[in-house]
Amino acid sequence: MGIQNLTEKDLISALRKGFPARSPDVVLGIGDDAAVVKIGNSQVLLTKDLLIEDHHFKTVYHPPALLGRKCLNVNLSDIAAMGGRPRFALLGLGIPVKTDPRWGDEFLKGLKAAAREASVQLVGGDVSEAKKITISVSIVGTTKSFFRRDGARPGDRIFVSGSLGNAKYGFLLLKEGMRLGEDRKMDVFINSFLDPIPRLALGQELARSNVPSAMIDISDGLSVDLQHICYESHCGAEIYSHNLPVSPVLKQKKRHYHDLALHGGEDYELLFTIPPDRLNRIARLQKKFDMTEIGCIKKETGIFLIDAQNLRKKLKIKGFQHFKI
């Protein structure tokens, strides 16, 4: 298949080329937040995420119960981004023999709690020995309608749920040595990184109202994930930097808070676009959910930042790297 480099991007591109969606049962194949397939009369969502020790997490700062939650919740975030309802989960767990059994206990407790919160049934999986803790969760969900990354059109408004940059700031605090519970005001940031919450209710509400033209979850950072929407939709975007939802504490603590909000990653908020003629239909949702209009889809490719003085500059986008201590 002619892979040049074994980077994530090249491998995914090789997979898309090598495994095109050929059967009518495959509604949406490789390349979106989740695959959509037809089984009987149901539309089924399938997604999978790998979490590997020292690449996606470190045991020194990630309490096992929160890791148990996170490995499920990052997958549920993909289901949320499709507007779906998660139903069943499979767990693949590779674990070094020397691991403390209490680690396993706490990990499963966290996983169980997160599964209960989302009404997901863990129904199977595989357990194995491994050098590094290796977690692979797959989710099966269902949905009547769903959102793709390629539906955005020039003129559509760009919205994001929650606040941006919290997870990366929490990661930086952990890196500086702070731990959960040391400074209550800071726990919200550390928790954003260690224990992200999938926006399932918002995703499902958006699916019911059928308002967005495109949606994605922010796992790699606003800039990278907006670029995914733009690339798939063959368009560009303008972001109003003064509108980015950033916590007042983060603004106060970090001079470069815009960088965290734009490129931070791991926020697991929803990023979606709404055609102008459907804007009147989201007033009700805005009362119920925390969401902010942050920009507009443009015909011209590239992502541009507009500041409070109306100055426009092109955003440089770095590829996302998982945070490493």
Add this chain to the structure above:
Amino acid sequence: MGIQNLTEKDLISALRKGFPARSPDVVLGIGDDAAVVKIGNSQVLLTKDLLIEDHHFKTVYHPPALLGRKCLNVNLSDIAAMGGRPRFALLGLGIPVKTDPRWGDEFLKGLKAAAREASVQLVGGDVSEAKKITISVSIVGTTKSFFRRDGARPGDRIFVSGSLGNAKYGFLLLKEGMRLGEDRKMDVFINSFLDPIPRLALGQELARSNVPSAMIDISDGLSVDLQHICYESHCGAEIYSHNLPVSPVLKQKKRHYHDLALHGGEDYELLFTIPPDRLNRIARLQKKFDMTEIGCIKKETGIFLIDAQNLRKKLKIKGFQHFKI
């Protein structure tokens, strides 16, 4: 959940206790070859296997194209053991940065060929950096009826497909330094280990005829997998050692070929039990598929070997360890 040791057995037992099948949508939860869930009007099979470098395979002897095939086929073997039809696959792939891109190319080619052979659509997954090559495949299948491990009853006859011990013998040949192509007569054994074939057609045929009372695939060895059936079915078994299907070449080459057949593992053949009043219904299947009657389910727990002289001795069962060079 009170895990004592982080062994496969203890973790699976903790998962079964911690995640009981509570919803009516879960027909069969943790503990069989695949989970069975209801989605709409369909009965859906879900299964997942982890393959981790240096635990399940080594790159020095496993050509990437055959590994690409195997990571799919060992999962398809679980679907075969349920009598199901595989439909969709997800691939999780963790890969070290230094890996040769040609490795990725060959791996995907093998995966693609195996998917085509089984009419499975790869629809998504996740790609990540990792220290060791880490492969997690999940399969979604469908089936009208399915086979569990817990349906065997005293008097049922025990059958196995194909030949036993080939994969372990192939592994031993690799360990001695032999490689594919060096001795054509030996390739069948090395291929059994590097490139096992899932018995999908037989599994589906058995499902159509609805003859077996219990079924499992032999991944951990005849003794361990028969023990799974016996444990879940609250019974024991007698095995006629002279009836074990062993290749003439293996018999000639290895004095202890019975050990390989009983405990070898990784054969990915189907092991199933048939009630005596349904035996007349498998004559047609026996013409089409290679299968052998090897024993009988007994009320008394434990697995006993009966030799050609009618001597009976209790079989000692060691836990299965993946082959390591």
